[in-house]
Amino acid sequence: MPENDRLSGCLDEINLEFVEREATPRLLMKLSIQLHLAGLSLSNTVSFLEIFGVDRVRSTVHNWVHKADLQPESGRRPNHVAVDETVIQLDDERYWLYAAVDPDSNDLLHTKLEPTRTNVIADQFFAELREKHDVDDVIFLVDGAVPLHRACEKHDLDFRHERHGNRNSVERVFREVKRRTTSFSNCFSNVEVETADEWLRSFAFAWNQLI
Numbered sequence: 001m002p003e004n005d006r007l008s009g010c011l012d013e014i015n016l017e018f019v020e021r022e023a024t025p026r027l028l029m030k031l032s033i034q035l036h037l038a039g040l041s042l043s044n045t046v047s048f049l050e051i052f053g054v055d056r057v058r059s060t061v062h063n064w065v066h067k068a069d070l071q072p073e074s075g076r077r078p079n080h081v082a083v084d085e086t087v088i089q090l091d092d093e094r095y096w097l098y099a100a101v102d103p104d105s106n107d108l109l110h111t112k113l114e115p116t117r118t119n120v121i122a123d124q125f126f127a128e129l130r131e132k133h134d135v136d137d138v139i140f141l142v143d144g145a146v147p148l149h150r151a152c153e154k155h156d157l158d159f160r161h162e163r164h165g166n167r168n169s170v171e172r173v174f175r176e177v178k179r180r181t182t183s184f185s186n187c188f189s190n191v192e193v194e195t196a197d198e199w200l201r202s203f204a205f206a207w208n209q210l211i
Contacts (some may be wrong), residue, residue: 001163003198006009011027011030011034012070013030013070013205013209014033014034014068014070015069016029016030016042016068018068018069019066020174021163022153024049024054024056025054028052028054028108031048032045032049032064033061033064033065033068033070035048035207036061036065037070037202037205037206038080038206039180042058043058044060044097045058045061046061051063052167054115054189062180065199065202066195066198066199066202067176068202069198070202070205070206071201071202071204071205072107072108072109072110072201072205072207072208074132074133075132075133075134076102076107076109076132076133076134077133077134077135078102078104078105078107078109078133078135078138078140079104079139080102080103080104080134080138080141081101081102081103081109081129081138081139081140082101082103082125082140082141082142082147082168082169082170083098083099083100083101083125083133083140083141083142083148083163083170084098084099084142084143084145084170084174085097085098085099085117085122085145085148086099086174086178088113088177088178088196090193090196093115094156095113095172095193095196096113096114096115096116096117096121097111097112097113097177097200098110098111098112098113098114098121098122099111099112099170099171099173099174100123100129101169102108102124102169103141103163103169103170106169106172107207107208108124108127108173108204108207108208109129109132109133109159110128110132110133110204111134111197111200111201111204112124112125112128112197113193113196113197117147118147118174119146119147119150120154121147121153121180122145122147122148122150123150123151123154123155125151126151126152126154126155126157127155130155133167135157136157137158138157138158138200139158139159139160139162140152140157140158140159140160141159141162142159142160142161142162143161143162143163144161144163144195144202149161162199164194173207175201176207177200180203
């Protein structure tokens with residue numbers, strides 16, 4: 001699919017029903033949301049709006065992104081799913097980010113942000129993933145993390161211990177999330193975990209549209 005078709009389709013899926021009174025043209029609002037989720041900092045997104053004579057502060061763009069409530073599409077039927085977990089910093093606290101990726105398409109299927117790493121949370125992650133997508137017959141690619149193995153066994157899912165290969169798809173997602181949160185400190189600084197979770201779902205939406 002041509003890149004401009006992807007961008008156009010992504011813009012069409014950004015719902016602005018939350019807007020009541022907003023002087024900014026809707027197309028510019030959609031472009032601002034998309035550009036920020038694609039990697040542009042809030043400061044640079046505000047500078048982009050200034051080119052069109054629109055004066056907005058960073059918090060306004062931030063609110064647009066979160067109120068749009070963007071989420072990755074459900075109902076996927078992949079052949080393989082790579083699952084992994086990594087540490088994410090929220091201010092001075094450490095959280096665990098769980099992610100599932102389709103290695104064939106590199107689509108981000110599901111994310112979950114938790115304050116700890118346990119068997120119960122891994123079980124919940126797989127339960128949520130099964131509710132969102134048709135994954136009961138796929139092969140899961142996991143590393144040596146015992147909670148992930150136990151969760152697959154509990155849900156009677158086929159899994160394969162793999163350190164590299166197709167599992168690299170989920171590592172690419174983690175690298176981009178960490179790049180964003182370290183480069184643009186306004187992403188995961190001074191925010192509640194619920195806000196960070198919303199940003200991750202929005203990021204997943206944009207990732208799937210533009211990869």
